[in-house]
Amino acid sequence: MGLxxxxxxxxxxxxxxxxxxxxxxxxxxxxxxxxLDEFLIRNRQATFMLKVSGDSMREAGIIPGDLVIVDRGLxxxxxxxxxxxxxxxxxxxxxxxxxSDIWLMPANHKYKPxxxxxxxxxxxxxxxxxxxxx
Numbered sequence: 241m242g243l244x245x246x247x248x249x250x251x252x253x254x255x256x257x258x259x260x261x262x263x264x265x266x267x268x269x270x271x272x273x274x275x276l277d278e279f280l281i282r283n284r285q286a287t288f289m290l291k292v293s294g295d296s297m298r299e300a301g302i303i304p305g306d307l308v309i310v311d312r313g314l315x316x317x318x319x320x321x322x323x324x325x326x327x328x329x330x331x332x333x334x335x336x337x338x339x340s341d342i343w344l345m346p347a348n349h350k351y352k353p354x355x356x357x358x359x360x361x362x363x364x365x366x367x368x369x370x371x372x373x374x
Contacts, residue, residue, distance in 0.1 A: 280309055280367070280368045280370075281309065282311060282367070283311055283313045285313075286311055286312045286313030286314075286364075287309060287310065287311050287312075287313075287367075288309075288310050288312070288364070289307050289308065289309055289310070289370075290307070290308050290310060290323065290332075291305070291306075291307055292304055292305065292306040292307070292308060292332070295348055295350075296331070296332075296333065296346040296347065296348045296350075296351045297321070297332055297333070297346065297347045297348065298347060298348045299347040299348055299349070300321060300334070300347035301369065302321075302332070302347070302366075302369050303371075305371070306369050306370065306371050307369070307370040307371075308321075308323075308332065308366045308368070308369055308370075309366070309367050309368040309369075309370070310323050310363070310364035310365065310366055310367065311364055311365050311367050312363055312364035312365075313364075314364065314365040314367070316335050316362045316365050317335070317365075318335060318336060318337040319334060319335065319336070320334070320335050320365045320366070321333070321334055321335075321365070321366040322334075322335045322344075322362045322363075322364065322365055322366065323362070323363045323364050323365075323366065324344060324360060324361060324362045324363060325359070325360070325361040325363065326344060326354055326356050326359070326360050327356055327357050327358050327359055327360075328359075330363075331344060331354070332366065333345055333346055333347075333354065334346075334347065335362070336353070341355070342355075342356065342360060343355050344356075344360075
């Protein structure tokens with residue numbers, strides 16, 4: 241179902257912050273170094289990655305070609321994005337709980353919510369999305 245997560249990235253320099261609103265004067269100053277492994281992965285033994293296909297999570301900012309990092313050690317909560325097996329098929333959706341009812345909600349208005357008919361098994365909670373632009 242997934243790609244084995246085996247990353248050993250070197251630390252990357254953190255040179256400051258960048259304004260995403262109005263432009264501000266640019267100043268480059270080494271403020272820290274950051275290991276992407278440590279930043280993205282909490283529990284290495286319970287973590288795996290999947291490559292996204294399909295567009296049902298587009299409005300959550302997750303598009304085809306992205307990689308999602310999934311932690312199978314986290315207890316899924318209402319509103320989490322989860323990887324789940326629903327009646328024999330795998331999907332990624334928002335988990336919605338209301339009383340004893342459980343739904344899987346897409347983040348694309350073209351798709352309908354999924355209510356399991358027989359079985360729902362959550363394999364893990366999505367903790368990060370990785371997108372490469374080039």
